[in-house]
Structures are given as C-alpha cells and as structure tokens.
Amino acid sequence: MCGIVGLVPGRYYRLMEPGMLPVERRLKTAEPNTGLAELDATPPLKDLPSSILAGPVLYASSHPTNTARGDARWLGLALRIGDLLAAESVQGPPQEVMNDRNRRWGIDP
Numbered sequence: 001m002c003g004i005v006g007l008v009p010g011r012y013y014r015l016m017e018p019g020m021l022p023v024e025r026r027l028k029t030a031e032p033n034t035g036l037a038e039l040d041a042t043p044p045l046k047d048l049p050s051s052i053l054a055g056p057v058l059y060a061s062s063h064p065t066n067t068a069r070g071d072a073r074w075l076g077l078a079l080r081i082g083d084l085l086a087a088e089s090v091q092g093p094p095q096e097v098m099n100d101r102n103r104r105w106g107i108d109p
Helices: 003-007 010-029 048-060 072-091 095-105
Strands: none
Touching: 010 048, 010 072, 048 072
C-alpha cells in the first residue's frame, strides 16, 4: 500500500458505508429526471457532500479492511451522483439553491 490509502484507519471504511445509505435510498426513490437540487431538498441529506467521494473510495480502495472494494453498488451510486453534478454544472442551479447548499455544506461564496 502506498500513499494516503495506506494511512486511512480501517474503521473509516466501516463509517463511510452507513453514511451512504440515506443517499442511496433517496436516489432509488427519486424520479429519473430528478436534479441535484430536488435530491438535496427536504429533508436535506447531510451526507450528500461526503457521498461524492465516499462511493468511489469504497469501490476502489484496496485497503485490507475495505470489504466493499469492487462492489458495483458503490460504483453505480458514485456515477449517478457524478451525472447529477455534471448536469447541474451545465444548467447551473438557481441562486437560492446554491446559497442554501453552500451554507449547509460549509462552502464560502
């Protein structure tokens, strides 16, 4: 193991997976053309920001304690979130959505 992956404690992987479940449930019940703004609406998904990276990490990390490595479930979730981000990037979200999201996600304008 090399780089930062070798430094991540094993418990980290066990904590990431439960945080992905609410995001996964919301995506499964969402309409096919639901955008990121609607997905992150009421109630807000507090784990949506971290799920942007957690899905790919769970899928790809070769750390010995990552039992989710290679699980297509997390790859599919990561790709779906990426598609939503790409679509929003092209269209641009309404400003009020951005203001609220930036506040909740801790992003300075």
